[in-house]
Amino acid sequence: MSSAKKLFLVVLGGRCKGCHVEQHDVRWVVGETIETTLPALRQEWIGLRRGLHIDSYRCIDHVDGHRVEVVEQAQDRASADGQQLWFVNLGAYDPTSMAEQHAFGVIVARSSAAAKALARQRWLQGQEQVHKDDLHPVEMDSALDDLLPIHGNGQWHLRLIADPQVDDAPAHPDWYGYWTI
Numbered sequence: 001m002s003s004a005k006k007l008f009l010v011v012l013g014g015r016c017k018g019c020h021v022e023q024h025d026v027r028w029v030v031g032e033t034i035e036t037t038l039p040a041l042r043q044e045w046i047g048l049r050r051g052l053h054i055d056s057y058r059c060i061d062h063v064d065g066h067r068v069e070v071v072e073q074a075q076d077r078a079s080a081d082g083q084q085l086w087f088v089n090l091g092a093y094d095p096t097s098m099a100e101q102h103a104f105g106v107i108v109a110r111s112s113a114a115a116k117a118l119a120r121q122r123w124l125q126g127q128e129q130v131h132k133d134d135l136h137p138v139e140m141d142s143a144l145d146d147l148l149p150i151h152g153n154g155q156w157h158l159r160l161i162a163d164p165q166v167d168d169a170p171a172h173p174d175w176y177g178y179w180t181i
Helices: 035-044 112-122
Strands: 006-014 023-031 053-059 066-071 084-093 101-109 128-132 157-162 175-180
Touching: 006 035, 006 066, 023 035, 023 084, 084 112, 084 157, 101 112
Parallel strands: none
Antiparallel strands: 006 023, 006 053, 053 175, 066 157, 084 101, 084 128
């Protein structure tokens, strides 16, 4: 049975000791609302507490023709159609910019190779040297591959349900700006 909890993809920004530019990190967090996740987000930040903020967030409730539900019981990692939810972060270069370009999001696919291929088709078109960059699974285990399915943390799990009625509009943030937390 699904709970009232939701999966959020959150971009945090802030400072780390000794850095010259603002740092960013992507975090997965589960809660009833984004506001209920703030204590967990503060706890997960690796840098200085002063100036910690949310740059954007998105509730992940549908992806690629699948509804995404947060459940308490462990589920098979793959949905009935063999698909899994993957987080992919790509990097690339633009010859007119000193900064590495990034694009990231979630993709439903049967394998890491398929997820990476879909991401490369969708993101950073026209950029040079597109590559898979640091990828952060929900289970933060450095011994694991850096392109992993998102399936839970032992306290909650995800269930993918194929649904042809799901709107697959582009995945824009639900909110963006500068929200000090």
